[in-house]
Amino acid sequence: MAITEQQLTELYYEYADMVYRVCYTWLRGHKADTEDAVQTTFLNVLRSGGLPAKVRNPKAWLITCAVNSCKNMLGRSHRRDEELTDRHAYRDQRDETLELILALPKPMRLSIYLHYYEGYTAKEIGRMLDKSESTVWGYLSRGRNDLKRQLTEAM
Numbered sequence: 703m704a705i706t707e708q709q710l711t712e713l714y715y716e717y718a719d720m721v722y723r724v725c726y727t728w729l730r731g732h733k734a735d736t737e738d739a740v741q742t743t744f745l746n747v748l749r750s751g752g753l754p755a756k757v758r759n760p761k762a763w764l765i766t767c768a769v770n771s772c773k774n775m776l777g778r779s780h781r782r783d784e785e786l787t788d789r790h791a792y793r794d795q796r797d798e799t800l801e802l803i804l805a806l807p808k809p810m811r812l813s814i815y816l817h818y819y820e821g822y823t824a825k826e827i828g829r830m831l832d833k834s835e836s837t838v839w840g841y842l843s844r845g846r847n848d849l850k851r852q853l854t855e856a857m
Contacts, residue, residue, distance in 0.1 A: 816830070
């Protein structure tokens with residue numbers, strides 16, 4: 703069954719900000735790539751005919767789609783994480799903590815964002831990222847330790 707324009711519009715208005723934040727976190731704050739990834743995510747929803755019938759949590763499903771869009775974008779363009787962090791001209795003003803989170807390695811960065819900003823459990827994050835729950839807990843622990851160390855050094 704195809705998704706109607708009204709359904710897609712409602713889905714977009716309800717989740718676009720969240721999808722943007724996930725892509726922004728994954729792509730380390732590169733605004734133009736983030737906008738492309740968000741557009742690709744919702745375009746894929748349209749192309750696939752909408753949410754699959756078995757989806758119980760549209761937010762989690764869209765996060766998974768957004769992460770996959772970001773992965774595809776990075777793979778297609780053959781860019782590395784380091785190249786994205788060097789493009790300061792396109793970066794938005796952010797608070798210091800978010801800057802530190804964006805500087806973390808990809809698995810830690812996304813796990814911390816999804817857990818603390820979006821409220822997902824380690825088990826849910828593991829399903830979204832195709833990782834075990836214990837691996838996600840490790841990412842969260844190491845990420846918190848890195849953030850704590852950096853914030854302590856800054857004082």
